[in-house]
Amino acid sequence: MAKTASDSVSLTRQAYALTDDLMTPNAAVYWVDLLISAALMWGGFLLAATTSSLPVGLVAGLISVLALYRALSFIHELTHIRDDEAPGFRVGWNVLVGVPLMTPSLMYEGVHNVHHVKDRFGTALDPEYLPLSRYTPLSLAGFLFVALLAPIGVLIRSAIVIPLSFLVPPLRRVLKQRLSALVINPDFVREDMAKMRPAWLVQDIACWLWSWGLIAATVAGVLPIRFVLTGLAIFSLATFVNQARTLVAHHWDNDGGKMSLDEQFLDSVNVPPPNLASELWAPVGLRYHALHHLLPKLPYHNLGKAHARLAQALAPDSLYHRASQKGLFEALTALFRRVAQKPAVVSRGPSAAE
Structure with a gap:
């Protein structure tokens, strides 16, 4: 990737200076948002x-899809806030959302943070990056639609792989290293599971028991098939929307080499106002993905305020303004257009995104 004139250090400093008072999470906002989202879901x-x-x-069903997507998206916030900043929120989220959807917070904690490591972003060691702009249109479509199978994947993990892993040590290693992370890079191997946190073990066991309970209730006729199919459809559609959002979170132009801070920022995307629909397909601050990479500790509920300040205060020729896209369809169209114009690389295989 071609180098750009470096002003990212000054951009970061300016951004912090302009938003220093917005860095504290508001626990009440987190709880109210989660409870409303879970209730609607x-x-x-x-x-x-x-x-x-x-x-x-x-x-x-549509309301449930959007609410599930929003509620599930809080898993991203859990990787950036401390427990004392929103007391009980991590446990509450896992009880209301993570375990019932068999997508506990352990699958993102310690994983997403690697995406923010300067020397790993965009490389083969980044769990959330692939050179998607160099895929063929067919491979890119496969990457998008494979997300529909995510509910089946987490059910297999919870109902079969987790219990078997306690009996088969090699499978336990595979579970920890390969099957306990929400990633798009299928070659990513977790490095932090050797000393598994007690809370993570509890989450896994809870998902196992929950999945067996669902299966038993369905087989016994207590849980109607319509409930099962409706739940699968809602969950699948939510993960599909998230995968579409993932496609426009970055430009995906890097070929695997290390990137400068400028390149990392410019590879990321904001979809700011006046696009209001982005609050639905990129909820919980995900519409400000480039800003999040610039200020990863900024809580989601302050991203809009921070963007407004930066957009007004920074010079017109600032790198910051070059990170914005108009909307989902415009960004997807631009990505598929770039894909059609570039020579394809060998795909590492589509994988359901976070």
Whole structure:
């Protein structure tokens, strides 16, 4: 990737200076947002799974998809906040969202942080980066649609792999290193699971027991098949939307080499106002992905304020302004256009994103 004139250090310093008062998470905002999202997720699901009205079911299902996506997206915030900044939030999120969706916080904690390591971003050691702009259009489409299978994947992990791993030590190693991370880079191997945190073990066991409970209730006829199919559909659609969002979070132009801070920032994307729809398909601050890479400790509820300050205060020729895209479809169109114009690289295989 071609080098750019480096002003990222000064940009980072300016950004911190302009947003220093916005760095403290508001625990009340986190809790209220999560509780409302979880209520809409479960309420929409129950209505969609029980109503006899197709229009009502479709609307309820759509609400549940968007609410599930928003609630699940808090797993990203859990990697950046300390427990004392939002007391009980990590446990509450796992109880309301992580374990029921068999996607506990352990699958992102200690993983996403690697994506922010300066010397790993965009390289083969980055769990959340692939040279997607060098894929073929067919491979890129495969990357997008494979996300629909994510619910099946987490069910297999919880119901089969976790219990078997306690009986088969080699499988336990595979589970820890390869099957306990939400990544898009299939070659990524976790390096922090040798000393597994007690909380992570509890999360895994909880997912195992929850999955067996769901299967037993379904086989016994206690849980209607319609509930199961509705839940799978809602979960699949939410992960599909997230995968589409992942495609526009970066430009994916790096070929695996180390990137300068300028290049890392310019490879990332903001979708700021006036695009209001981005709050639905990139919730919990994900619409400000480039800003998040610039200031990773900035809590999601202050990203909008921070962006407004930076957009107003920074010079018109600042790198910051070059990171913005207009919307999801515009960014996806631009990505597929670049893919069609570039020679393809050998794909490392599509994998469901975080």
